[in-house]
Amino acid sequence: MSRVYNFSAGPSCLPEEVLKACADEMMDCNGTGQSVMEMSHRSKAYEPIIENTEKLVRELMNVPENYKVLFLQGGASTQFAMIPLNLALKNKKAAYINTGVWSKKAIAEAKKLGVTVDVLASSEDKGFNYIPKVEKISGDYDYVHITFNNTIMGTHYEYIPETGDIPLVADISSCILSEPLDVSKFGLLYAGAQKNLAPAGVTLVIIREDLITETPLAGTPTMLTYKTHSDNGSMFNTPPCYTIYVMGKVLQWIKDNGGAEGMKKRNYEKAEYLYNYLDNSDFYHATAQKGSRSIMNVPFLTKYSTGATDEASVAKEKEINDKFVKEATAAGLVNLKGHRLVGGMRASIYNAMSLDGVKALVKFMQDFAEKN
Numbered sequence: 515m516s517r518v519y520n521f522s523a524g525p526s527c528l529p530e531e532v533l534k535a536c537a538d539e540m541m542d543c544n545g546t547g548q549s550v551m552e553m554s555h556r557s558k559a560y561e562p563i564i565e566n567t568e569k570l571v572r573e574l575m576n577v578p579e580n581y582k583v584l585f586l587q588g589g590a591s592t593q594f595a596m597i598p599l600n601l602a603l604k605n606k607k608a609a610y611i612n613t614g615v616w617s618k619k620a621i622a623e624a625k626k627l628g629v630t631v632d633v634l635a636s637s638e639d640k641g642f643n644y645i646p647k648v649e650k651i652s653g654d655y656d657y658v659h660i661t662f663n664n665t666i667m668g669t670h671y672e673y674i675p676e677t678g679d680i681p682l683v684a685d686i687s688s689c690i691l692s693e694p695l696d697v698s699k700f701g702l703l704y705a706g707a708q709k710n711l712a713p714a715g716v717t718l719v720i721i722r723e724d725l726i727t728e729t730p731l732a733g734t735p736t737m738l739t740y741k742t743h744s745d746n747g748s749m750f751n752t753p754p755c756y757t758i759y760v761m762g763k764v765l766q767w768i769k770d771n772g773g774a775e776g777m778k779k780r781n782y783e784k785a786e787y788l789y790n791y792l793d794n795s796d797f798y799h800a801t802a803q804k805g806s807r808s809i810m811n812v813p814f815l816t817k818y819s820t821g822a823t824d825e826a827s828v829a830k831e832k833e834i835n836d837k838f839v840k841e842a843t844a845a846g847l848v849n850l851k852g853h854r855l856v857g858g859m860r861a862s863i864y865n866a867m868s869l870d871g872v873k874a875l876v877k878f879m880q881d882f883a884e885k886n
């Protein structure tokens with residue numbers, strides 16, 4: 515067996531212990547003679563599995579009693595619509611901070627539903643390479659939405675905006691459980707699981723109970739109403755059973771490795787190792803500004819990304835990037851191609867990525883820089 519170091523932005527690497535545990539239980543889970551994939555979601559065998567996953571979410575994220583934990587489908591992208599449908603009720607007005615692609619998509623969806631959107635701040639002026647400081651927010655908004663970690667741009671909030679009585683909503687798809695987060699500061703948190711928690715297929719929503727309404731915007735489908743899922747323990751229809759099971763295993767792995775605090779230590783070690791190298795290199799540089807840098811997604815460019823637009827410079831830049839990705843892949847370091855909006859390379863170093871993986875990447879980068 516030969517495993518690679520997988521730097522994919524999502525779906526992404528999972529802890530090997532988890533993959534092995536899933537393999538061990540593939541033919542017979544807990545003496546049931548079935549795989550979890552084959553179980554009825556309403557069976558006695560499955561019940562403790564979803565209960566265990568919820569219990570671990572609550573424990574590891576320190577979720578207060580007055581919040582519901584929901585396992586939904588449709589990805590984080592469906593939340594872009596569910597949030598305005600269920601929360602933009604009083605004034606049909608919401609505030610967003612625009613920090614990149616995912617914020618823009620969330621904004622577009624709210625507008626599509628007829629919600630008045632105030633974009634309070636945007637970092638588009640600098641190609642989204644920083645997080646604007648909007649520390650205090652007030653107004654007649656039904657909610658405020660932020661993208662806490664920007665997977666594509668490699669930026670991350672190092673503060674939580676103060677919104678007073680206005681519910682704060684955050685997309686934490688690519689940073690959930692990467693470090694401790696005070697859930698009580700938020701009205702709603704959501705995360706597609708395929709970055710840091712599980713394989714693709716489930717979206718975790720943590721919502722304060724008073725935000726779960728009987729009467730969302732007129733015409734809201736049953737499946738897009740939080741109350742439907744909260745009243746039915748995420749079992750109104752068939753939930754993504756197997757993914758919820760794997761999430762439980764990942765959460766147990768996080769717990770065994772020191773919980774959110776343990777992940778923070780592990781992640782800062784990795785991120786600092788990589789940023790340190792980038793900041794001291796004359797061949798590479800990180801694209802995100804200090805003070806806004808993600809500890810999960812690290813986009814970087816080489817010295818051949820000069821911004822020059824003449825044909826020769828563009829060709830050289832492409833040649834080097836392609837070569838980097840190709841040679842890295844051959845060395846067992848995969849999925850390092852940057853997002854087309856940033857260019858260059860991106861290393862996603864989620865919880866499951868080891869410090870050894872990051873060290874192997876830096877070693878490769880050093881060799882590559884010397885030869886090019």
Ligand SMILES: *Cc1c(COP(=O)(O)O)cnc(C)c1O
Binds near residue numbers: 524591665686709
């Ligand atoms: C990946 C990602 C999304 C989209 O998630 P889907 O589950 O594919 O809909 C949204 N927001 C952020 C921050 C992401 O990283």
